[in-house]
Amino acid sequence: MQKFFGAITVLLCVFGGYMWAGGNLGAIWQPAEFLIIIGAAAGSLIIGNPPQVLKEMRRQVGMTISGPKEEREYCMELMALLQVLLETVRSGGFKSLDKHIEAPEQSPLFSRYPLVAKDYRLVSFITDNLRLMAMGQMSPHELEGLLEQEIDAIQTDLLLPSRSMQRTAEALPGFGILAAVGGIIITMSAIDGSIALIGYHVAAALVGTFVGIFGCYCCLDPLSNAMAQRVKRDMTAFECVRATLVAYVAKKPTLLAIDAGRKHIQLDIKPTFNQMEKWLAEQEG
Numbered sequence: 001m002q003k004f005f006g007a008i009t010v011l012l013c014v015f016g017g018y019m020w021a022g023g024n025l026g027a028i029w030q031p032a033e034f035l036i037i038i039g040a041a042a043g044s045l046i047i048g049n050p051p052q053v054l055k056e057m058r059r060q061v062g063m064t065i066s067g068p069k070e071e072r073e074y075c076m077e078l079m080a081l082l083q084v085l086l087e088t089v090r091s092g093g094f095k096s097l098d099k100h101i102e103a104p105e106q107s108p109l110f111s112r113y114p115l116v117a118k119d120y121r122l123v124s125f126i127t128d129n130l131r132l133m134a135m136g137q138m139s140p141h142e143l144e145g146l147l148e149q150e151i152d153a154i155q156t157d158l159l160l161p162s163r164s165m166q167r168t169a170e171a172l173p174g175f176g177i178l179a180a181v182g183g184i185i186i187t188m189s190a191i192d193g194s195i196a197l198i199g200y201h202v203a204a205a206l207v208g209t210f211v212g213i214f215g216c217y218c219c220l221d222p223l224s225n226a227m228a229q230r231v232k233r234d235m236t237a238f239e240c241v242r243a244t245l246v247a248y249v250a251k252k253p254t255l256l257a258i259d260a261g262r263k264h265i266q267l268d269i270k271p272t273f274n275q276m277e278k279w280l281a282e283q284e285g
Contacts, residue, residue: 003065003226010218033208036179037215041168049164057161060227070115072269077113078122078237079258079276080283082244084109085130086254094134101127121154122237129245140250147242155235162227169220176212180205239264255280 019025045054088096088109100107104127110117117123129147132138183205190197244261252260255277262276271279 001067003067006222014214014218027203028207028210030204030207033179033183033204033211036182037172037175037208037211040175040178041172041215041220044171045164045168048167049160053160053164056158057165057227060158060161060230061223064223064226064230071266072271074115075237075240075265075269076271076276076279077116078240079262080280081110081113081116082126082241082261083254083258083280083283084112085126086244086248086257089130090254094130097130097134101130119237122241125150125154125238126241129241133245133249138249140246143249144242144246147245151235151238151242154238155231158231158235159228162224162231165220165224165227169216169224172216172220173209173212176209176215179208179212183208233266236264236266 015025018028045057049057085097085100088100100109104110104117104123110123129143129150132146133143183201187198187201187205190201240261242261243264244257247257247260248254258280259273259276262270262273265271
């Protein structure tokens with residue numbers, strides 16, 4: 001809703017101000033200029049990025065526009081899942097987790113928490129590192145270093161779409177100038193025409209510059225920034241898992257290990273310790 005309101009504000013202020021100053025919206029509709037700018041931007045994205053980055057970009061754009069859903073419930077499910085996994089290890093050893101971490105999509109334990117289960121990256125992060133912990137003794141410091149490196153690698157990959165879109169946004173004014181230069185060439189070829197015709201071609205050429213600047217600063221740049229913030233917000237779930245596993249390896253009680261992870265959740269959705277304890281007790285019951 002917030003992003004929709006922001007988009008409406010931009011459109012009303014930019015085009016409303018243009019019309020208030022006496023501008024004609026029809027003059028901005030220049031399909032050839034739009035084709036040059038949008039086509040150049042889309043082509044540069046395709047040339048400069050591998051298929052997996054484009055696929056992830058499409059996913060992140062959809063998530064950014066639709067907005068976050070059930071974030072608090074997601075975090076509560078994550079903490080409940082971690083508690084069940086760690087209690088299973090404490091009571092039966094890592095061997096008791098084999099059937100769950102080898103095929104988490106078929107595990108009844110993971111299926112109890114659907115919001116977490118459908119996040120395949122996080123599930124893979126949890127199962128891979130539980131498997132690593134099961135292979136032998138590892139100090140908390142060593143485990144923390146490995147988890148931090150993995151989280152950094154995941155975050156770097158997930159930030160590639162927003163960085164690529166940011167570079168495309170920075171290029172949009174240049175694409176606008178490209179379209180404008182093409183319009184000036186057309187204008188110069190009709191220099192022997194009437195003043196009205198020359199004025200029409202110059203106005204059409206300037207639309208390219210307008211569209212390029214508008215697309216950069218009012219569309220793609222804010223969208224790429226929102227995508228990057230969305231990724232950094234999502235990475236708090238990985239930080240929560242990291243802190244929980246490190247605290248568990250440091251021989252902390254399960255509840256305190258879960259609380260170590262809780263501290264990494266975003267402030268606006270982070271439950272209090274009492275809320276977390278009550279939720280975990282309800283899940284056990």
